[in-house]
Amino acid sequence: MIEATPTDVAARVADRFLTRLRARTVNGRVAHVALTGGSMGGAVLAATRDDPRSASIDWSLVHFWWGDERFVPRDDADRNALQSRNALLDHIPVPPENIHEVAGSDDGLTLDEAAYAYAAELARFGTDENPWPAFAVCFLGVGPDGHIASLFPDREEVTVTDAAALPVRNSPKPPPERVTLTRPVINTSKRVWLVLTGADKASALGLALAGASYTSVPVAGARGRKRTVFFVDEAAASEVSPDLIDQAY
Structure with a gap:
């Protein structure tokens, strides 16, 4: 989906997010959602907060997680x-126990212990197939280098398939210590929504759509089981062929 500006992208994603949450929870089903950070991650959540339809969602049925987290103090x-x-969570009636944060560096855990604890929390809501929930929506930002969550190009973490969460050290992007979900967790999500704006993301988007190697361009390996959608602005889509654009979603 291509919109003119980042503000338009955030509004479109918020609209689709609320529509999806309504469809998922209207009959009492639980929705697990993986959030992302960055400017667009915050903009989407703020647009969700400001949409009047937010008041109609039963937030007690929604569980929030994060695709990755920076291992820094909680504040x-x-x-x-x-x-x-x-941007959102402090403004909606979501139960505190539905918010599943990665431990902060001031919680008394080491980085490895924080990753292990996050994996254990994911396992509490696991499915018959996997020790983690199947996310109704997994939001992902995309770096200019093609990274998603804290899975960076040509690093060991992007190839791991036998863990749900990993510690990341010496991150190419500061801060250096992080916790990230792994590719198998991302790819068992029902829907993966990638939100990216700006001309500096055009190359990563083009490589992803061209089917680049996910080890070198991690975003190329992000796939939802039901749907994978790139929400982008015109600047980010500057290198995309028109026949790859679907404006109907």
């Missing part, structure tokens, strides 16, 4: 969870 502005709380 650090770099934390994705803090950004998500400020």
Whole structure:
């Protein structure tokens, strides 16, 4: 989906998000959602908060997780969870136990222990097939280098298939220590929604749509079981062939 500006992208994604949550929860079904950070992650959540339809969602049926988290103190502005709380979670009646944050560096756990604890929390809501929930929606931002969550190009984490969450050290993008979901968790999501804006993302988007190797361009390996959608602005779509654009979603 291509919109003119980042603001338009955020509004479109928020609209689709509320529509999906309504469809999922209207009959009492639980929806697990994996959030992302970054400017667009926050913009989508803020647009969701400001949409009047937000009041019609039964938020007690929605569980929030994160595709990755920066291993910094809980009140650090770099934390994705803090950004998500400020943009949406602190403004809706979601039960505290439905918000599944990665431990902060000030919680008394090491980085490895934080990753292990996050995997254990995921397992509490696992399915018959996997020790993690099947996300109704998994939001992903995309870096100019093609990274998703904290799965960076040509690093060991992007190839791991036998764990749900991993510690990340010496991240190419600061802060250096993080916890990330793995590719198998992302790819068992029902829907993967990738939100990216700006001309600096055009190359990564083009490589993903061209079927690049996911080890070198991790976004190329992100696939939802039911749907995979790229929500982009015109700048990010500058290298996309018109025949790859579907405006009907």
